[in-house]
Amino acid sequence: MKDPINQPREYRNDARRKMFSSSFSVICLLVSSLAIVVLATLLLSIFSTGGGWLNFEMLTASHRENNPEESGIGQAIIGSLVICSICGLAALPIGIGTAIFLEEFKPKNRFLRMFHGLVQLNINNLAGVPSIVYGILGLTAFVYMFGAFSPIRVNDQPDYEIGATYFYQTKTLGGKYVRFPATAEIQPVFEIDQKRIVRKSTGERFELNVVSATTVESKYEGKKDETVILGTKAKLTNHQGVQSYETKTLGGTPVFFTAEPTYSQFAKILEPIMVTGPEGDAFELNVLSKSDAIPTDPDVQSRSVFADSPDPNKRSSASIFRENSFFHMHLPFSKSVLSAGLTLALVILPIIIIASQEAIRGVPQTLREAAFGMGATRWQVVRGAVLPSATPGIMTGAILAMSRAVGEAAPLLAVMGGVLGTTNHLSSLMDKTPVLPVTIFKWAGDENDGFEHLAAAAIIVLLAFLLLMNSVAIFIRYRYEKKLA
């Protein structure tokens, strides 16, 4: 060994080295407490911006364009809760199941062992995938389902659907709304109201002239094959594999144009039909022809329509509507809360698996051995001994994972788009809804300064929610630790 006296000066146990050491500890303390400063600044700035805007009206109202004073986060709170429930229902069983498989069923078979190792490596890698990539996966796998089904259009019946009833609704002469089921006998028709690009059966494309019935038709004398009268009806057909509207021009040639989903479809009522009134009363609808006089008796009026009235207010055509039951589903899932919930489930799945694995690993081996000694199968050991004592740990991990899901904005933005408010309330899994994080994001980027304060108020609500979830997690951990002691 070397003589310590001949070592370089810095290795000698002198006052300078001790001073270095203690000053380093002070620097460390200062740097570490920066985290507290940052957190305090963040909370203060948010509370000072949004605190004054937090009130009951704001918690219940929904978004209004250019009107921050009357906007609120009612729909967003409900949307966030629904999506997180779906996410939890999907992610928890799968995540805990995977953790049990990885921890308790380590296979002896060589092939299965490889699969086992692959799953473990894969999960650690998935935890590092950016959430926006999951969002894009959700868009591809749930919203469009890899293009395996035809995309969902508004007012268009999807190929695979349950829980939806389609019906036509029309207004009688007495102003009463009646409805009747959408059946094949009544073809939906479409009224042409503007110029549009159409194609002949030969495939040739041209712009269709639309003239009103009173316009001098002679102007279009030579172009009868390219002209229709305003309000001419078009039938929905399948032309060369594409959903199209078909109509005939003045010249009598059939033309086709793409079925645009945003336009309502109408049904033409030509003969008496059984309908249901607003109070659920069923009766046969009286169909008058153009030449008939308007009935004077209000009771008869409310049961009658004109077959084809020139007066648009008395038009007998019925628009198609859809009524969704709560279990309404279709394939692909399109931009819906179900897609959003499943996407978030993929985001938090690795977190739940890793947390559950740790909880299961923390169960003492003696418990398992005791159960095996009683002659239990491996699953009985897991079910009866491991899971009950790992549950608090799993629950804690699950709640922390859910609080991650509540705050995720990027995947939801990808899957549902930037929805801020919807006219219909959330009624089925196929509806879109605003959610808290996306609302905050859109408001923070809004030009109207009021929304900045509103975004801060929404952040306070979100943080309060997260605090609540975390307190529950801490409470569970605390009770569990006391029980073991």
Add this chain to the structure above:
Amino acid sequence: MSNQSVGQGELLTTPISPRGELRPRSSKSSKRWQALVVTGLVFCALVSVFTTIGIIVMLVVESWGFFADDQIEIWKFLTGTKWTVGQTQGELSYGIWPLLSGTLRITGIAMMIALPMGLISAIYLSEYASKRIRSLLKPTLEILAGIPTVVLGFFAVKFITPYMLEPIGDFKTFNATSAGIAVGILCIPLVTSLAEDALQAVPNRLREGGYGLGATRLEVTLKIVVPAALSGIISAFLLALARAIGETMVVALAAGSTPTLTLDPRMPSQTMTGFIVETFKSESVVPGTLSYFSIYAVAAVLFLITFGITLIGQIIRMKYREVYD
């Protein structure tokens, strides 16, 4: 079961579980039940495998849609210095470098904050902190880690930029620095907790050996503990790096939507994730269009980078881990 002890056997087949219910001993039916359960568990495990496969297949197939377009050449995508996809006017340019450099700029700023601060906090928590300070710092970091990124983005654009950056220089409303600082803040707890785990895994024997030789606490920390935990610390750094590169909401709010190729941290800088969000936000994503496919091409680059970094981090942690027993 043998015939000689029927009575005893019956007793044994129905042991009483701790919760008092009768449970059969592992018989044929319970083994069959177990086989069924295991099958179910394997399916659960398959979900995560299919997630990865789904991501890769999706990125390959849909990016193919981008590169198969007549206007696109893959070489120009990888080397081009201008990005105008999604803009309605002007010539179409689709060089990834403005987006990539935006990501790298913001990540660089974030790492300059998160790595030193995270490591020092970890060292302090693991080697110096008293129990009382620990019980204050740990929850603070946990709360900071739990704050949604959209909230940090809001903080960056409404506080960091106007009150911290604009007084000291000619910063644009949306700039790389404020986004970088906010991303750095959200990476600090991640670095701290992973690095602290690595530091605490170093056995006390090593520290005691150092003290026995007359080393000060600083010397023990920097010359014994940190080198011993180096693989864990590096893997913590790499995970934080991957996290910063993939961070989305902060940059979407604070870094602006102009792709720039510059080194000036005061300028707006759209990142890869920022571009993806901007495209989704405008709700003009129609499947089959060029701007739809471009999302996948950009996401593929993003995924390759983050996946690669995470994988390297894992390998370092597994391969170079010092095992003490």
